[in-house]
Amino acid sequence: MLTLLLWFVLAATGAETARVAAEPLPSASAIRLDGELTEEVWQRAPVVTGFRQRDPHEGAPATYQTEARIAYDGTALYVAVQAIDPEPSRIVGIRTRRDEQSPSDWIRVIVDSFHDKRSAYEFAVNPAGVKADAYWFNDTSMDPGWDAVWDVAVSRNDQGWRAEFRVPFSQLRFHPSADATFGLAVVRQIGRLNETTTWPLLARSATGYVSSFGDLTGLRIGRSQKRLELVPYVVGDVKTQPAESGNPLKDATAGGGELGVDLKYALKPGLTLTATVNPDFGQVEADPAVVNLSAFETFFSERRPFFVEGSGIFQFNVDCNDGSCSGLFYSRRIGRAPRGTAVVNDGEFSEAPAQTTILGAAKLTGRIGGFSVGAMSALTADEDAVIASATTTRRQSVEPFTGYSVVRARREFKDQSSVGFITTATSRRLDRFTSFLPDQAYTGGVDWDWRIKPRYSVTGFVAGSSVRGDTEAIAALQQSNVHSYQRPDSDRLDFDPTRTSLNGSAALLSFNKIAGQRTRFSTNVGMKTPGFDVNDLGYQQRADSRSMSNWFQWRNETPSKYLRSFRFNLNQWAGWNFDGDRLFSGYNVNAHATFTNQWSTGTGFNLIPQPFDDRATRGGPGAFRSASRSMWAYLTSDQRKPASFNVFGFVGKEREGSTNWEIGPELGFRPTSFLSASAGVNFGHNDQRAQWVEKSDGRYVFGRLDQRTVSVTARLNYTVTPNLSLQLYAQPFVSAGDYGEFNQLVDGRARAYGDRFARVDYAGNPDFNYRSFRTTNVMRWEYRPGSTLFVVWQQGREDTLDRGTFNFKGDVGGVFDAPARNVFLVKWAYWLNF
Numbered sequence: 001m002l003t004l005l006l007w008f009v010l011a012a013t014g015a016e017t018a019r020v021a022a023e024p025l026p027s028a029s030a031i032r033l034d035g036e037l038t039e040e041v042w043q044r045a046p047v048v049t050g051f052r053q054r055d056p057h058e059g060a061p062a063t064y065q066t067e068a069r070i071a072y073d074g075t076a077l078y079v080a081v082q083a084i085d086p087e088p089s090r091i092v093g094i095r096t097r098r099d100e101q102s103p104s105d106w107i108r109v110i111v112d113s114f115h116d117k118r119s120a121y122e123f124a125v126n127p128a129g130v131k132a133d134a135y136w137f138n139d140t141s142m143d144p145g146w147d148a149v150w151d152v153a154v155s156r157n158d159q160g161w162r163a164e165f166r167v168p169f170s171q172l173r174f175h176p177s178a179d180a181t182f183g184l185a186v187v188r189q190i191g192r193l194n195e196t197t198t199w200p201l202l203a204r205s206a207t208g209y210v211s212s213f214g215d216l217t218g219l220r221i222g223r224s225q226k227r228l229e230l231v232p233y234v235v236g237d238v239k240t241q242p243a244e245s246g247n248p249l250k251d252a253t254a255g256g257g258e259l260g261v262d263l264k265y266a267l268k269p270g271l272t273l274t275a276t277v278n279p280d281f282g283q284v285e286a287d288p289a290v291v292n293l294s295a296f297e298t299f300f301s302e303r304r305p306f307f308v309e310g311s312g313i314f315q316f317n318v319d320c321n322d323g324s325c326s327g328l329f330y331s332r333r334i335g336r337a338p339r340g341t342a343v344v345n346d347g348e349f350s351e352a353p354a355q356t357t358i359l360g361a362a363k364l365t366g367r368i369g370g371f372s373v374g375a376m377s378a379l380t381a382d383e384d385a386v387i388a389s390a391t392t393t394r395r396q397s398v399e400p401f402t403g404y405s406v407v408r409a410r411r412e413f414k415d416q417s418s419v420g421f422i423t424t425a426t427s428r429r430l431d432r433f434t435s436f437l438p439d440q441a442y443t444g445g446v447d448w449d450w451r452i453k454p455r456y457s458v459t460g461f462v463a464g465s466s467v468r469g470d471t472e473a474i475a476a477l478q479q480s481n482v483h484s485y486q487r488p489d490s491d492r493l494d495f496d497p498t499r500t501s502l503n504g505s506a507a508l509l510s511f512n513k514i515a516g517q518r519t520r521f522s523t524n525v526g527m528k529t530p531g532f533d534v535n536d537l538g539y540q541q542r543a544d545s546r547s548m549s550n551w552f553q554w555r556n557e558t559p560s561k562y563l564r565s566f567r568f569n570l571n572q573w574a575g576w577n578f579d580g581d582r583l584f585s586g587y588n589v590n591a592h593a594t595f596t597n598q599w600s601t602g603t604g605f606n607l608i609p610q611p612f613d614d615r616a617t618r619g620g621p622g623a624f625r626s627a628s629r630s631m632w633a634y635l636t637s638d639q640r641k642p643a644s645f646n647v648f649g650f651v652g653k654e655r656e657g658s659t660n661w662e663i664g665p666e667l668g669f670r671p672t673s674f675l676s677a678s679a680g681v682n683f684g685h686n687d688q689r690a691q692w693v694e695k696s697d698g699r700y701v702f703g704r705l706d707q708r709t710v711s712v713t714a715r716l717n718y719t720v721t722p723n724l725s726l727q728l729y730a731q732p733f734v735s736a737g738d739y740g741e742f743n744q745l746v747d748g749r750a751r752a753y754g755d756r757f758a759r760v761d762y763a764g765n766p767d768f769n770y771r772s773f774r775t776t777n778v779m780r781w782e783y784r785p786g787s788t789l790f791v792v793w794q795q796g797r798e799d800t801l802d803r804g805t806f807n808f809k810g811d812v813g814g815v816f817d818a819p820a821r822n823v824f825l826v827k828w829a830y831w832l833n834f
Contacts, residue, residue, distance in 0.1 A: 018200035018214035031071070035155035035164045037080050045069040045080075051188065052201040056559045058517075062197040064160070066188045072219065077167045079109045083188055085160035092191030092640070093127030093161075095674040096717065097725040097780065099144060101132065103640040105191045107163045110136070110213070112183025113174040114270065114367055117211040118412050120183060121172055125152045127161045128673060129722045137312045137372070139208040139416055145308030149229070149786040149831060170226045170833065173270050173366055178220050183213035191640060194564075194598055204557060207454055207515040208416055226833050227266040231786065233829035234259055235280045242819040248388045249351040262306070262829075267364075271373075275362035276306050282825040283780070283790045289733035289772035291709070293691065295481040295615040296541040299326060307331035310365045313374035314408050316422045316445055318463065318506055318528070318540065328424055328443045328463060329406050330539035334358060334378045340398030340434055342385035352385035352398050374408040382429070400437065401429040404537055419448045426536040436476055438469035441536035445506075455516055460509040465533050467502045474499045481615050483530060483543050489621040489748070490614075492578045493530055493544070504532030504543060521552045530578060542615070545583065547575035564594045569604075581612040581622065598638040606630045610655075616692060616748065617700040623748030623756060625690070626654035644668045656753040660686040666713075674719045684709040690757065693739065693766050701762055703739035708806040710734050723782040730775040732815045738804030739766045767804030773797040773815045786831025794823040 031039050048068040053060045067082040083105065085091055094102040104126035112120040120136040135146035148171040153164045174180060187198045200214040235258045244250040260278035267273055281304040292298045302308055311331065318327035335358045342350035361378035382401040387394050403426070410420030426441040428434070445463030452458065467477060475497045478485035483502075485495040508526035513519065530544040550572045557565045574585035590604030607629055614622035630652030637644045647665040666680030684707075691705035716728040743757035750756045779791040799818035 031078055033151055033153045033164055033166050035153035035162050037162055041071055042069055042080050051197040051199045054198050054202050055196040056564055058203055063195055068186050079165040081107045081163045083160045088160055090192055091127050091161055095128040095719040096130050099132045103191050106189040108187040109165055110185045112210055112213050113172040115181050115183050120210045123165055123167055125163050127154055129154050136210050139210050141312050143312045175269050176222045180219040180221055182216040184216040185213045205517045228834040229264040230832045231262040231829050235827045237825040240822045247349045249349050271366035273364050277360045279306055279358055283778050283792050285729055285776045286774045291735040291770055295618055302331050313365055314406055326539040328422055328534050328538040333537050334404050338383045338399035342387055342396050344387055348387050348389045350385050350387045353383050356383050356399050357381040370411055372410045376406045378404045397431050397433045400434045403427045415451050417451045421446045424537045436473055438467045438473045440468040442466045443534050455513055457512050457514050462507045464505045467533050471498055474502055477502055479619055484619050486619050490579050502531045504529040506532050519554055523550045544577045545575050549573035564596050567592045577614055584611045585609050600636045603633040620700050621748045623745055626656040628652055628654040642670050658689040677716045679714045682711045700745040702743050704741040705737050705739055707737040726779050728777045733772040734811045736769040736804050736806035765802055769801040769803050771799045771815045771818050788829050790827040792825040796821050
C-alpha cells in the first residue's frame with residue numbers, strides 16, 4: 001500500500017524561501033513508471049508552476065510553462081514534470097551514454113535531503129531517455145562522478161514532453177523524521193533556445209546554488225529499509241605484445257582473470273561507507289601522450305570511478321592555475337607506476353608491472369551534525385620486477401607495500417561560512433631495493449571560508465608537512481626539483497645529507513567578491529617554505545615560493561541584440577623564492593563573448609617581465625630567462641548544430657629570440673541523435689633558444705631546440721539505447737626535437753643572453769622523435785539498473801628514435817610502425833541491494 005503525499009506551491013517573493021507544503025492523500029494509488037502521468041494521483045495533484053529564467057534573462061518569466069508534481073511512499077520519492085512546448089517537433093533529445101551532457105532539452109530534479117543548504121543530489125533526463133546524476137557539495141561545486149540507482153521514464157505528446165522520476169530513499173541521505181524537510185529545485189533546459197528555467201529561481205548573480213533551493217516540508221519518512229549495496233564483478237582479459245627473441249618474459253599472448261567487489265553501506269542516515277576490493281579500471285580511457293621537457297612532473301586528472309565519486313569532499317587545494325587545482329590529496333598516487341628499477345646482469349631480462357596493484361580501498365563520506373566528513377584508506381601491493389635469464393628467474397621489489405589514509409572534515413554554518421581540516425598519511429614497508437623512498441609522510445591543514453555579508457569572503461589555509469626516511473631517501477628528496485636544496489647560488493638553503501626528515505609549511509590568504517551582476521574580484525598572497533612537500537599523497541610541483549595575485553572581472557549577462565553575455569578580466573601575478581629571486585610575474589587582459597546565435601569567442605594578451613628560473617639547471621645555479629609577450633584566441637560555433645567546430649590558437653615570443661605557437665582546430669559531426677564523431681588536430685612549434693640538456697663534464701649545457709608536435713584526438717560515440725553504447729577513442733601523437741647551437745651557462749644572473757651563455761663543443765645527441773598511438777574502445781551495457789557489462793579493447797604503440805628531424809607524412813604514418821600492445825577485456829558486474 002503506497003502512502004502518497006502531494007504538494008502545492010506557496011508563492012514566494014523577495015528574499016523569502018519558496019516552500020512546498022505536503023498533505024497525504026485520503027486513499028493510496030500505485031504509480032506505474034511510464035512517463036504518461038495517467039494515474040489518479042497525478043490527475044488530482046496540485047500543479048507547481050512559477051518557473052523563472054536563470055539564463056539568459058535572469059528572473060524573467062519562462063518562455064514556455066513547466067508543471068511539476070511530487071509524491072512519495074515509504075521507499076521512494078516520485079516527481080512528475082510536464083515540459084510544455086508549443087512546437088513539440090523541435091524538442092531536442094540527443095541519445096548519448098549515461099552522464100554525458102549534450103545540447104538537448106533536460107529536466108533536472110535536485111534534492112537537498114539533509115536540508116543543509118550545502119549538499120544535494122541531482123537526477124536528470126533528456127527526451128531521449130538519457131539519464132545523468134551528480135552530487136552537489138560546498139553549495140556551488142558539482143561532482144558528476146557520483147552515480148545512483150534510480151529510474152525515470154519519458155514520453156512526448158502534442159503539448160511537449162514529460163518525465164516521471166522514481167528516486168529510492170536508499171540513494172539519498174537524510175535524517176528520518178515524522179516531519180522532515182528537504183531542499184528542492186526543479187530545473188528545465190530548452191535546447192534550441194539555450195534557456196534554463198528553475199523553480200525556485202536559482203539566480204546566477206547569487207552567492208550560492210543549493211542555498212537558493214526551496215523547501216519541501218512535512219515529509220513523514222522513516223529509515224530506509226535497504227542500506228547495503230554490493231556489486232560483485234568478474235574480469236577476464238587477454239594481452240598481446242611483440243615477442244622478443246631470447247627473452248623468456250615476453251610472451252606474445254597472455255590471459256588472466258580477476259574477481260572483485262564494490263560495496264556501499266549506510267552506516268547511519270548521514271554516513272555512507274564505500275569500499276572496493278581488488279578493483280579493476282580497465283574501461284577507463286588512457287591518458288593522453290605528452291613530451292615533458294620541464295623540471296616538474298606532469299599532472300593527469302583522475303578518471304577511475306571509485307576515486308572520482310565523492311572526490312570533492314577531499315579537496316584541499318594548495319595550487320590553482322586557470323581553474324586546475326592540486327593540493328594535499330591527489331588520488332592518482334594510489335596505484336601509481338612503480339618507481340624502482342630492476343638491477344639486471346648481463347644476459348638477463350626484466351619486466352615490471354605498469355601500475356601498482358590496489359588491494360583494496362574504503363572511504364567514509366557524509367555528515368555528522370554540522371560537519372561534512374570524509375575519510376579514505378587504501379592499500380597497494382608490494383610490486384616485484386621479474387628478472388630472468390635462460391636458466392634462472394628471480395624477483396626484486398620495485399614498489400613497496402604501502403598504506404594511504406586521508407581524513408577531511410568541514411564545519412559549515414548557516415551564512416555559508418565554513419572552517420575545515422585535513423590530515424593525510426603515507427606509510428611504506430621498505431626493503432633494501434626500495435629504501436630510496438621515504439617510509440612515512442604526513443600532511444595536515446586548516447582552511448576557512450568566512451562570508452562577509454552576502455557577496456564577500458575571506459578564504460585561506462594553513463598547512464604543514466613532514467616526510468621521514470633514512471638518509472638516502474631524504475637526501476634524494478632534498479635534491480629533487482621540488483626542493484633543490486643543493487643549489488650553489490642559494491643563501492637560504494643548505495643541503496644536509498644526514499637528515500632523516502624534511503618538514504615545511506604553506507599558507508594562503510584571499511579576499512574575494514564572489515557574487516554580483518557586474519563585478520567580481522580576488523586578491524591573494526601565499527607561500528610555501530623550502531621544506532614543504534605533499535607528493536607522497538598529494539601533488540605539488542615546487543616548494544620555496546612566495547606569491548601574490550590579483551584578478552578583476554567585469555561581466556554583462558543581460559542579453560542584447562547581438563550579445564548573450566560578455567566578460568572582461570584583468571590579472572596580475574608575481575612570485576619569489578625565499579632568497580628573494582623573482583621567479584615569475586605577469587599581466588594579462590582577456591575577454592570572452594557569447595553571441596545570440598550561440599557562437600562564442602575570446603582572446604587574451606600576456607606580458608611577462610624577465611623571470612629568474614632557479615630550476616634551470618636541475619639543481620645547479622639558476623638563470624634568468626627572457627621577457628616575453630604572447631596572445632591566445634578561440635572561436636566556437638553553435639554546438640547544437642549537426643556540424644560544429646572550435647579552434648584555439650596561441651603565439652608567443654621572447655625578447656631574445658625564442659618563439660612558440662600552437663593551433664588546434666576541432667570538428668564535430670552529429671548526423672543523427674544517436675551517432676556523433678569529433679576529430680581535433682593540434683599543431684605546435686617550439687623554437688626555444690636555451691633548452692636545458694644536461695650537466696656534462698662540470699658544464700651546464702643548453703641547446704637551441706626546434707620542436708614540432710602533431711597530435712590527433714578522435715572520438716566516435718554510437719548509442720544504441722540509453723543503456724547500450726559504444727565509445728571509440730584514438731590519439732596518434734608525434735613530437736620531434738632537433739637540438740643545435742649548444743651553449744654552457746657561464747653567469748646565470750646576467751640579464752643579457754650573450755653574457756649568460758657561451759658556445760661549447762658538445763658531443764652528445766639529445767635529439768628525439770617520439771611516436772605514440774593510444775586507443776580505448778568501450779562497449780557499455782547497463783542491462784539492469786546498477787548492473788553493467790563492459791567489453792573493452794585497448795591498444796598502445798610507443799617508440800622513440802634518436803633523430804630530431806620532423807617529416808609529417810613519414811612520422812605520422814610511422815606511428816603505426818611502432819610495436820603494438822593490446823588488451824582485450826570483458827568485465828561483468830551485478831548490483832545487489834539488501
